[in-house]
Amino acid sequence: GSSVEVDPGVEIDEEIEDEDLLGGLKIDSTADIEVPDRLVDQVIGQDEARDIIIKAAKQRRHVMMIGSPGTGKSMLAKAMSQLLPKEDLQDVLVYHNPDDGNAPKVRTVPAGKGDQIIDAHKEEARKRNQMRSILMWIIIAIIVVYAIIARQILLGILAAGIIWLIFRYTSRGIDAMVPNMIVNNGEQRTAPFEDATGAHAGALLGDVRHDPFQSGGMETPSHDRVEPGSIHKSNKGVLFVDEINTLDVRTQQKLMTAIQEGEFAITGQSERSSGAMVQTEPVPCDFIMIAAGNLDAMENMHPALRSRIKGYGYEVYMDDTIEDTPEMRRKYARFIAQEIERDGRLPHFTRDAVEEVILEAKRRAGRKEHLTLLFRNLGGLVRVAGDIARAEDTEFTTRDHVLQAKGRSRSIEQQLADDYIERRKDYELQVNEGGVEGRVNGLAVMGEDSGIMLPVMAEIAPTQGGGKVIATGQLKEMAEESVQNVSAIIKKFSDVDLSEKDVHIQFVQAGQQGVDGDSASITVATAVISALEDIPIDQSVAMTGSLSVRGDVLPVGGVTHKIEAAAKAGCTKVIIPKTNEQDVMIEDEYKDMIEIIPCDNISEVLDVALMGEPQKDSLVDRLKSITGSALDKSGPG
Ligand code: ADP
Numbered sequence: 265g266s267s268v269e270v271d272p273g274v275e276i277d278e279e280i281e282d283e284d285l286l287g288g289l290k291i292d293s294t295a296d297i298e299v300p301d302r303l304v305d306q307v308i309g310q311d312e313a314r315d316i317i318i319k320a321a322k323q324r325r326h327v328m329m330i331g332s333p334g335t336g337k338s339m340l341a342k343a344m345s346q347l348l349p350k351e352d353l354q355d356v357l358v359y360h361n362p363d364d365g366n367a368p369k370v371r372t373v374p375a376g377k378g379d380q381i382i383d384a385h386k387e388e389a390r391k392r393n394q395m396r397s398i399l400m401w402i403i404i405a406i407i408v409v410y411a412i413i414a415r416q417i418l419l420g421i422l423a424a425g426i427i428w429l430i431f432r433y434t435s436r437g438i439d440a441m442v443p444n445m446i447v448n449n450g451e452q453r454t455a456p457f458e459d460a461t462g463a464h465a466g467a468l469l470g471d472v473r474h475d476p477f478q479s480g481g482m483e484t485p486s487h488d489r490v491e492p493g494s495i496h497k498s499n500k501g502v503l504f505v506d507e508i509n510t511l512d513v514r515t516q517q518k519l520m521t522a523i524q525e526g527e528f529a530i531t532g533q534s535e536r537s538s539g540a541m542v543q544t545e546p547v548p549c550d551f552i553m554i555a556a557g558n559l560d561a562m563e564n565m566h567p568a569l570r571s572r573i574k575g576y577g578y579e580v581y582m583d584d585t586i587e588d589t590p591e592m593r594r595k596y597a598r599f600i601a602q603e604i605e606r607d608g609r610l611p612h613f614t615r616d617a618v619e620e621v622i623l624e625a626k627r628r629a630g631r632k633e634h635l636t637l638l639f640r641n642l643g644g645l646v647r648v649a650g651d652i653a654r655a656e657d658t659e660f661t662t663r664d665h666v667l668q669a670k671g672r673s674r675s676i677e678q679q680l681a682d683d684y685i686e687r688r689k690d691y692e693l694q695v696n697e698g699g700v701e702g703r704v705n706g707l708a709v710m711g712e713d714s715g716i717m718l719p720v721m722a723e724i725a726p727t728q729g730g731g732k733v734i735a736t737g738q739l740k741e742m743a744e745e746s747v748q749n750v751s752a753i754i755k756k757f758s759d760v761d762l763s764e765k766d767v768h769i770q771f772v773q774a775g776q777q778g779v780d781g782d783s784a785s786i787t788v789a790t791a792v793i794s795a796l797e798d799i800p801i802d803q804s805v806a807m808t809g810s811l812s813v814r815g816d817v818l819p820v821g822g823v824t825h826k827i828e829a830a831a832k833a834g835c836t837k838v839i840i841p842k843t844n845e846q847d848v849m850i851e852d853e854y855k856d857m858i859e860i861i862p863c864d865n866i867s868e869v870l871d872v873a874l875m876g877e878p879q880k881d882s883l884v885d886r887l888k889s890i891t892g893s894a895l896d897k898s899g900p901g
Pocket of ligand 1: 603
């Protein structure tokens with residue numbers, strides 16, 4: 265809606281708007297950027313989620329948010345709490361029940377009233393105690409006087425002592441009259457926001473503390489041991505639960521009851537504690553629930569709870585990337601200003617520094633003309649860069665600080681991959697020169713954002729019967745499939761029938777965890793053809809790409825990271841699918857290290873990768889005539 269559109273608050277140079285990395289923003293540093301007051305206006309991208317939050321706040325509906333971590337789910341939930349009316353807020357008091365000590369009474373009053381009530385009770389208790397002490401001392405005085413007159417001093421002291429004890433003991437009963445305020449909204453300036461992510465049952469649903477002294481005048485009255493849960497503290501506000509599926513099923517069921525009833529009695533959660541004997545009257549818990557998680561989380565969530573939220577609310581997906589426009593870039597500059605304001609200690613970013621962050625946002629999107637919306641990570645980069653600047657005591661955070669920060673804020677996978685590359689260099693497992701038959705430098709992605717070189721070796725041997733593909737580990741299936749695809753192609757140009765051979769495929773660094781080998785099928789195919797035809801492969805070439813039965817090279821994920829990995833490993837050329845060309849966003853330092861060769865077809869791949877001119881040329885020529893459209897016409901086999 266238009267009510268949430270934000271003006272960046274600074275001038276824009278419309279002439280250079282389109283080429284400028286800052287979208288034409290006329291600023292010297294982020295100090296010139298105004299940050300909107302309301303959280304909902306600070307949210308960047310996620311227009312749909314934001315509109316839904318605004319709508320749901322008006323209608324008091326629950327919302328389910330599905331998406332990657334760090335895209336603004338909890339930010340939006342918090343923003344929603346700022347949109348809710350503050351007038352509805354309540355204080356909740358728990359009173360001693362004179363009829364049943366284990367069933368404390370619950371009273372709800374408008375916010376701010378609770379403090380007054382407690383004060384009044386305390387004042388009354390104080391007065392009563394004062395009256396009682398006056399009364400006590402009068403009685404003691406009378407006893408003492410009487411004892412002196414009757415010359416029974418000892419008896420008098422004894423009687424006075426007993427009176428004193430009786431008064432002491434019963435005064436606790438008066439203190440017990442003071443209620444326990446479990447929800448205090450007196451000072452609250454917006455509706456409450458409670459993040460119950462990963463909360464245990466007690467923290468979510470409320471609890472009654474254990475009392476080690478259960479009798480004998482030492483006990484704490486049960487109403488004083490009552491503690492509210494997030495569901496009660498978020499009354500009239502927002503309850504946010506991320507990774508909702510990690511709540512155990514019983515807790516999810518209780519949460520559902522709480523949503524249905526709008527109130528939920530508090531009882532001790534651990535069964536053997538004295539708290540478990542106590543159960544209060546129902547305590548209001550009229551919250552708006554925002555449940556979040558990734559797609560898996562939704563599937564593992566209690567179905568009844570999910571349909572409850574869905575039936576009475578909205579479901580919304582969070583975007584991971586957004587189209588790169590001048591307006592968006594201006595917002596990304598504002599994002600940096602927001603993070604600086606939130607942190608409170610980081611030096612403002614210079615223009616250059618902002619540009620570098622925006623470049624990184626482009627790069628991390630892994631998609632042409634897009635920017636990443638994974639803001640938590642991007643915010644991490646901003647903070648690390650700012651911290652470096654702070655350590656150097658400079659007035660501004662500069663581009664150089666951002667570049668340093670990029671080196672430091674590498675993910676665990678990236679660090680692992682780098683470490684791995686180093687170690688392999690030591691052992692000379694890495695080959696990046698010369699020619700070797702049947703060996704290809706493949707590329708894979710580890711984790712989400714780390715490339716790694718994954719060499720593949722193929723060997724062909726006469727079969728012991730029935731031609732098999734022999735591969736090991738988790739990549740076996742992929743190996744079998746790519747050999748199958750390549751054998752359809754081989755049949756067309758070679759006399760060798762692969763079904764009469766055993767093809768051994770070895771992944772040199774097998775055993776590495778978390779390697780996604782799905783995209784290695786041109787690698788396997790190239791290794792097999794090289795082994796079959798005895799033509800060496802240029803080891804300064806690395807490659808990634810998927811192979812179709814027709815010989816087309818199909819697009820794969822993570823090309824940018826893969827190219828960088830190849831460069832780091834010392835390769836000088838890298839083959840990628842032509843259809844991935846637009847996804848390449850490698851950093852400048854790699855641009856001179858490696859030549860990127862986009863290929864459409866396996867014949868082009870072999871043209872680059874194979875060595876030894878005469879055999880290679882004839883092979884590539886034969887392949888060219890039969891793959892692609894030519895192969896298509898004659899059918900794959
Ligand atoms: P999630 O709940 O989706 O894991 P958060 O809302 O906790 O992510 O985001 C973490 C931080 O990243 C936020 O506090 C905010 O600083 C920043 N952030 C996340 N998403 C956005 C967004 N869409 N716009 C602006 N800042 C964002």
